[in-house]
Amino acid sequence: MTPLLQVRDLTKRYGARLGCGDVSFDLYPGEVMGIVGESGSGKSTLLNCLAGNQPPDEGQVIFDTRADGPVDTLTMSEPERRMLGRTDWAFVHQNARDGLRMGVSAGANVGERLMAVGARHYGDIRAQAVDWLGRVEIAEDRVDDRPRAFSGGMQQRLQIARNLVTGPRLVFMDEPTGGLDVSVQARLLDLLRGLVREMGLSAIIVTHDLAVVRLLADRLMVMKSGAVVETGLTDQVLDDPQHGYTQLLVSSVLQV
Amino acid sequence: MEAMIRVSDVSKSFVLHNQGGAVIPVMAGAALSVRRGECVALVGDSGAGKSTLMRMLYGNYLSNGGRIVVGDVEVSGAEPREILAMRREVLGYVSQFLRVVPRVPTLEVVAEPVRAAGGSREAGEARARDLLARLNVPERLWSLSPTTFSGGEQQRVNIARGFAHEFPAMLLDEPTASLDGTNRAVVLELIEEAKARGAAIVGIFHDAEARAQVCDREIDVSGFTPERAA
Numbered sequence: 001m002t003p004l005l006q007v008r009d010l011t012k013r014y015g016a017r018l019g020c021g022d023v024s025f026d027l028y029p030g031e032v033m034g035i036v037g038e039s040g041s042g043k044s045t046l047l048n049c050l051a052g053n054q055p056p057d058e059g060q061v062i063f064d065t066r067a068d069g070p071v072d073t074l075t076m077s078e079p080e081r082r083m084l085g086r087t088d089w090a091f092v093h094q095n096a097r098d099g100l101r102m103g104v105s106a107g108a109n110v111g112e113r114l115m116a117v118g119a120r121h122y123g124d125i126r127a128q129a130v131d132w133l134g135r136v137e138i139a140e141d142r143v144d145d146r147p148r149a150f151s152g153g154m155q156q157r158l159q160i161a162r163n164l165v166t167g168p169r170l171v172f173m174d175e176p177t178g179g180l181d182v183s184v185q186a187r188l189l190d191l192l193r194g195l196v197r198e199m200g201l202s203a204i205i206v207t208h209d210l211a212v213v214r215l216l217a218d219r220l221m222v223m224k225s226g227a228v229v230e231t232g233l234t235d236q237v238l239d240d241p242q243h244g245y246t247q248l249l250v251s252s253v254l255q256v
Numbered sequence: 257m258e259a260m261i262r263v264s265d266v267s268k269s270f271v272l273h274n275q276g277g278a279v280i281p282v283m284a285g286a287a288l289s290v291r292r293g294e295c296v297a298l299v300g301d302s303g304a305g306k307s308t309l310m311r312m313l314y315g316n317y318l319s320n321g322g323r324i325v326v327g328d329v330e331v332s333g334a335e336p337r338e339i340l341a342m343r344r345e346v347l348g349y350v351s352q353f354l355r356v357v358p359r360v361p362t363l364e365v366v367a368e369p370v371r372a373a374g375g376s377r378e379a380g381e382a383r384a385r386d387l388l389a390r391l392n393v394p395e396r397l398w399s400l401s402p403t404t405f406s407g408g409e410q411q412r413v414n415i416a417r418g419f420a421h422e423f424p425a426m427l428l429d430e431p432t433a434s435l436d437g438t439n440r441a442v443v444l445e446l447i448e449e450a451k452a453r454g455a456a457i458v459g460i461f462h463d464a465e466a467r468a469q470v471c472d473r474e475i476d477v478s479g480f481t482p483e484r485a486a
Contacts, residue, residue, distance in 0.1 A: 218337070219336040232336060236316055236317065244273025247273050247274055248273075
């Protein structure tokens, strides 16, 4: 089986400081990988370099494209990469406002991504938008409201609908449950878990919440000061952590 | 015929980096093999390493040396996705406690392993209904999440889930604990059925009668404790 994503020696420096260094891994179709670490550990830098939001200094990010097989996305032309960002890739931001267009309706937010890949029939677009809003548990009568009128949890669910409507194969998520209260988090996690399994998506999820990765991720990457200190099966890394930093991280979680 | 589960010369120690780098050896020279249709009980005092060995078999704990092979998967040294595939198709695990995702109804919780192993939604639900009925979980509860169920009910849901897919190898961690006589008998029946269809089973049973009834052999794990082995 060809990996969906092959990352080789990815390095990003901010002047003399290291953002992330020498990161390599393979992600296979249907796999969900969690990246954990404290703030400043380089996990968001890594995610942004992977997703093409930020140029790394060194390394390769090879994606198995539908048309041409494995291609290094860092040497792709800008239009090619943008097309990838609208079709096979999706990016869920921590702050829903960064991933939504706040001035247009919920339905238009979902429909826009469909139009970007060529959908033109208004009735179809609206029907698909309503279908997706239903899947993320937003009532049909809110389809014409702007995201501004939504709660934080609803905005986050809308952002997820907007991202998944085109059936991407790889989803990048940056703290998807950050800033939401616990009951809303649980609902969102359950929803994400269902969608990921149902659609057979691959995903890379950055979070500092170990409960989130235990629920969503198949495997884990632990980062500290820009370097990967431990990787492995999620429950193995959490239940039998090998590196001192991971042990500290796991033992620091408050028991409820 | 080659054994379904093979463990040879496995060792394990915990290194506590944040407590002065203390190294705690917990197992050395562990060996066992389980054939199809055979049930082996792990015995030994509390703390002897029964659960540790089970967790290593399941890939939940890493082993430091030796080999663990389940079916044709070499657990020691496998990639995460190989372990996950093994857990979906080959090796089932009935833990002592049900770990539930909020909001998922009982019927789906039980049917999920069948679907994960490639079965249809209908096949999964049919199997779930059958098992939940046999384990006397009232039908009115099936559409509810097991989060709020009593301890005994949760354990029965857990067992139903564990037996839903017909795994060729299984790990059972005290499957009869906290069950009444009727349900205990049902669980022992399920174990007998699994053996009859050729499943290789490793179990921890504190219930001596249950152990005598379903297990073919006992392995004393204290023989693998480093201090005593040395």
